[in-house]
């Protein structure tokens with residue numbers, strides 16, 4: 001039997017952070033890092049397709065615009 005590891009879970013802690021895109025203000029969801037981890041990455045908003053520089057903490061996300069506008 002194949003495992004279903006790639007199935008997106010809608011319950012549990014897999015997607016436990018929600019935050020707002022700094023461009024379009026739509027809600028984005030993300031997995032949360034473990035308590036002592038911080039993730040930095042530039043992600044593409046799937047609503048407006050702008051690049052967001054994001055710092056993910058265990059319980060929050062800081063999201064920044066990369067452009068002045």
Ligand SMILES: [Zn+2]
Nearest residue numbers: 021024045048
């Ligand atoms: Zn957006």
